[in-house]
Each structure stands twice: as C-alpha cells, then as structure tokens.
Amino acid sequence: MTHNELTWKFLNEFDVESSTQAQARAISLEHGLNPISPAVGAQLALVAAATNATNMIEIGTGCGLSGLWLLSGAPEATLTSIDPEFEYHEQAREFFTEAGFPASRVRLITGKALDVLPRMNENSYDVVLVDGDPNQVEQNVEHALRLVRVGGTVLVPHILHDGDVANPAKRTAAVNGLRAVLTAAQESENIVAALSPAGDGLLQFTKIS
Numbered sequence: 001m002t003h004n005e006l007t008w009k010f011l012n013e014f015d016v017e018s019s020t021q022a023q024a025r026a027i028s029l030e031h032g033l034n035p036i037s038p039a040v041g042a043q044l045a046l047v048a049a050a051t052n053a054t055n056m057i058e059i060g061t062g063c064g065l066s067g068l069w070l071l072s073g074a075p076e077a078t079l080t081s082i083d084p085e086f087e088y089h090e091q092a093r094e095f096f097t098e099a100g101f102p103a104s105r106v107r108l109i110t111g112k113a114l115d116v117l118p119r120m121n122e123n124s125y126d127v128v129l130v131d132g133d134p135n136q137v138e139q140n141v142e143h144a145l146r147l148v149r150v151g152g153t154v155l156v157p158h159i160l161h162d163g164d165v166a167n168p169a170k171r172t173a174a175v176n177g178l179r180a181v182l183t184a185a186q187e188s189e190n191i192v193a194a195l196s197p198a199g200d201g202l203l204q205f206t207k208i209s
C-alpha cells in the first residue's frame with residue numbers, strides 16, 4: 001500500500017460505530033445505498049455538537065445511518081429527514097427508535113427534496129446535510145444555503161464522487177454539478193468552506209452572512 005492509501009485507510013477506520021450504526025450500515029449496503037463513512041459520520045456528529053444544534057435537516061435519509069450520526073452529536077435536537085423511499089424510512093425509524101431517539105424528534109418526510117424543500121422555513125436550521133440525488137446536488141445546496149441560519153453549517157458528503165471530480169476526463173452531469181458546487185463554495189463571500197478527504201470527500205461550509 002502507498003503512504004496515501006495507508007493514511008486514508010487509517011483515517012476511515014479510526015471512528016468506531018455503535019451497534020445500531022453498524023446495523024444501519026449493513027442494511028444500507030444491502031439496499032445498494034452508498035452510506036457515509038465512519039469518518040464522515042464522526043465529522044457530522046462534531047458539527048452537530050459544535051453548532052449546539054437544536055434543528056437539523058437531512059436530504060437523503062437512506063436507512064438512517066447519517067441521521068444516527070447527526071443525532072449522536074446533538075441528542076436533544078430535532079431532525080427532519082427527506083427521502084422518496086418509504087421503505088427506507090420504515091427501516092430508518094426502527095434504527096432511530098433502537099438508538100433511543102423518540103419519534104417526536106425525528107420527522108421523516110417521504111418525498112423528493114425539490115418538492116419538499118421550498119416549503120421549509122429559511123434561516124431555521126443549525127445543520128443541513130445534502131446527501132440525496134447526486135444529479136440534483138446544485139439545487140439541493142442552493143436550498144441548503146437558504147435554510148441554514150447564519151452560524152449554521154451545510155455538509156455535502158460524497159462531493160468527490162469516488163475520485164471522479166478530480167479526473168478531468170469525467171464529465172457526467174452529476175460530476176459537473178459537484179464541481180460547480182465546489183467552485184461556488186470557493187467563490188462565495190457569504191460562507192466559510194472547507195473540503196475534507198474523509199470518505200469520498202466532505203464539503204462543509206458555514207454561513208457567515
């Protein structure tokens with residue numbers, strides 16, 4: 001293994017998941033989903049804790065793994081999570097309950113993000129996770145910026161799309177959309193952004209105005 005491969009392996013094996021998180025990961029993989037890595041999950045928990053989050057929203061519930069990580073950092077917060085797949089929501093609900101998060105604090109909205117997000121209140125969320133349809137990442141991030149409060153943070157996992165974003169030969173709509181989000185994050189004066197190599201890339205930005 002190269003030095004870089006060893007470092008990446010160490011980074012992504014450093015954080016240990018709870019048994020509920022490990023089950024959520026296993027079920028997510030069974031469904032062919034691409035759940036966040038433990039290193040990304042730990043960063044989500046840290047951001048939830050650091051922003052003293054009381055109100056969080058997630059695009060792309062999957063089977064609940066990322067929501068479990070978010071809530072682990074802010075156990076008293078309310079999480080709203082959007083996904084079009086009812087079956088995933090049923091599964092996620094079981095994991096939230098098993099982990100001790102009451103149904104009253106986890107609002108699962110079955111629907112497509114671009115149908116649901118326009119109805120959500122702006123400047124109202126401490127943390128917004130964008131992990132839905134990769135082809136809609138630009139529109140989802142625009143909504144995330146509208147929804148997050150000043151001082152709150154938007155998290156975009158899978159931003160490097162398994163190395164495709166760094167490869168100029170890859171020019172699918174999804175990859176171009178991810179590049180556009182990264183460029184906008186670099187250029188915006190209203191946010192402070194950081195790109196982390198955890199998982200397959202995690203873009204984080206905090207709204208400052």
Ligand SMILES: C[S@@+](CC[C@H](N)C(=O)[O-])C[C@H]1O[C@@H](n2cnc3c(N)ncnc32)[C@H](O)[C@@H]1O
Nearest residue numbers: 035036060061062065066083112113131132133
């Ligand atoms: C990568 S998976 C999410 C994994 C989850 N965040 C985790 O790490 O545990 C992407 C999810 O986005 C959902 N999805 C697909 N299209 C969507 C849309 N238009 N709006 C919201 N979610 C969508 C999929 O059903 C899938 O559950």
